[in-house]
Amino acid sequence: MNVLVQTEETLKQEIAAAVIQAKLATAEELPAVILEKPKDKAHGDFASNIAMQLARIAKKAPRQIAQDIVDHLDQTKASIEKVEIAGPGFINFFMKNDFLESIIPTILEAESTYGQTNAGKGEKVQVEFVSVNPTGDLHLGHARGAAFGDVLCNVYAAAGYDVEREYYINDAGNQIDNLALSVEARYLQALGQETPMPEDGYHGADIIEIGKKLAEEVGDKWAKTNREERLAYFKEYGLKYELGKIEEDLEAFRVKFDNWFSERSLYNDDQISKALEKLQQGDYIYEKDGATWFRTTAFDDDKDRVLIKQDGSYTYLTPDIAYHKNKLDRGFNKIINVWGADHHGYIPRMRAAIQALGYSADKFAVKIIQMVNLFENGEKLRMSKRTGKAVALRELMDEVGIDAVRYYFVTRSNDSQLDFDMDLARSQSNDNPVFYVQYAHARICTMLKQAETKGFAVDGEFDTTLLNAEKEMDLLKKLGEFPQTVADAAEKQTPHKVTQYVYDLATLLHSFYNAEKVLDADNKELTQARIALMKAVRITLQNALDLIGVSAPEKM
C-alpha cells in the first residue's frame, strides 16, 4: 500500500488520541483531523490546524491547546522526528525520513501499476462524452471534451473505479434528415447540377466529399430515382461515412469507446414510451395546447418542457430521457455527462428527469467543458459547424501533434474558457510544457543507458538511506504523493491535477539533475541508490503520462 497515506493515517490517529487524553475534547466533539502538506518546507511534512478548530470547544487559546496536544502525543508511534508550534496555533510535524525509504522499492515493484489504488472500491461509473452529431468533422472544442473525458476515465480506472466510456449517437431526428438533404445537394452539385443547399444544411467540406464520392461510385443513378428512396439511402450513407470518420479521428487521438449507443435503438424496443409511462405514473405529465408536457418545475426547473410536439413528434429531450433511464437501469452508481458549455441550460431539465424516473439526483453529474477560443495571427476565429470553418481535430493533430494537444487541454480546468493559439501550438517551441515533461523522462532513459555502458548494475542492490540530499528528499516525497493525487483527481473529477503533478515531478527531476551527478564512479553505493531513484521517477512519469494519454519518449 501507499506508505505516505499510511504514515498520514497513523499520525491522524495519534493526534486524535492525544486530544482526548489531554481532555481537550470528547471523542464526539472531536472534528475530523485534517493534515495538510505545507507549501513551505520550513513548516514541516504535515501541518495540522486542529488546535484552532478546538479553540471554541476547549475554551483555550489555540497555542496552548497545541502545546497540550504535543505533550500528550506519542511521537515514536507516529514516526515523528520533530514537532513545532507555529503561527496562530499550527502544529508542524517533521517526519522521520525512514518513512520515505520504502517508496522506491514500492514503485519498482509496482511498476506500471504504481499510482493505482482501490479508492473507488470498484464503484461502477459511466462517462458519456464527445457524442457529436454525425453531421460533420470533430473540431477544436470537441477535442477538448474528448481529451477531458478520456483522461477522466483513465484516472477513474486507476483509482479503482469500474469505468465505462460511451458515445451517444444521435442517429435519429431532424439533424440526420438535414444531413440527407445536404448530401443530396452536394451529390447533385457533383453531377454538375445547380442545386442550392438546404436552409439548415451542413456546409462542411466533408459533405462535399460525400457528394463527390457518391457521384463517382454510382454516377447519376440517384438523380433519376424517386426522392424518398434517394434520401433514405443518402441518410444511411452519410451517417456511416460521418461516424466512420469520427471514430477514426478519435482513435487517432487515442480515444476509444467501450460502447457506441445508438439513439435509434431506443425506438426499437419501446424504451421511449416506457420512459414516458414512468413519468406518467409519477404524474409529471400533462397535455396543453395540443402538446405533451413534462412538469420539470416540480424539480426546480424554470419552466415545464414539451415532450411531444403538436405534430406528434418528440422533442430532443424525450429520447434523451429514455437514454438516461437506460443508462441508470444498467446499474451504474454514477453517470457522468461531458457537455459543451452551450448545453448547460439543459442540466436542470435532465436532472428533473432523473428524479422523476425515481433515481437519486446525485447519481447524475454533468461536467461542462467551457469554450475554446481559437486565435490565429493574433485574431480570434469563430468556430461554426454550419459554415465549416472550424479547425478540425484532424488538422490539429497533424499540425500540432497529439501529445501537445492532449496535454494542453488537460492542463486547464474544464470550467475555464481557454485560448488556443494556433501559431504558438504549431511552433513546437519550448513554450510547450509537454516537451518539458517528456524531456525529463528522456533524460532519465539516457542516464540509465549510460549507467549500463559505464558498468553500473541497473537492477542491482541499493540502499535508499543514502539518499539524503534535499533534492532527493523532495523527489521521494513527490513520488509518494502520486497515488493520492490520482485518487483525488478521480474523486473530484479534476484530471488536470495529474497534469499539474507530472509537471511538478518533472521540475524536481530537472532540478535534481542539475544539482547532483547520478553516475559517479567514485561513489558506487550512492550511484546505485540514485539509479534506483531515477528508475522510480521514470516509472512515475510514465504512469502519469499514460493517464494523460501522452507518450513518454526514451530520447528527444
Place this chain on the structure above:
RNA sequence: GUCCCAGUAGCUCAGCUGGAUAGAGCAACAGCCUUCUAAGCUGUGGGUCGCAGGUUCGAAUCCUGCCUGGGACGCCA
C-alpha cells in the same frame, strides 16, 4: 429579465475541505554547458486575488449585492 461559467503578475492559467509570506509557465532582466541531453538549471523584478459588505481566530477560497466578459434561456438538436 432569469440561470451557468469566468474575473488572480504584462499575457495564459493553477490555487485541494477556508490556513501561515498568493504560485507556475511565457514575456523582461542577470548568471550557469572541457562533466549523465541547455527542449535544462539558478536568481531578480512584477499582485488593491473585479468592487463593496458579511460569516470567523483566519477569506483568493464560503454567503449577499453590484460591475465586466462569455454562454444559455425553442413545440431546434
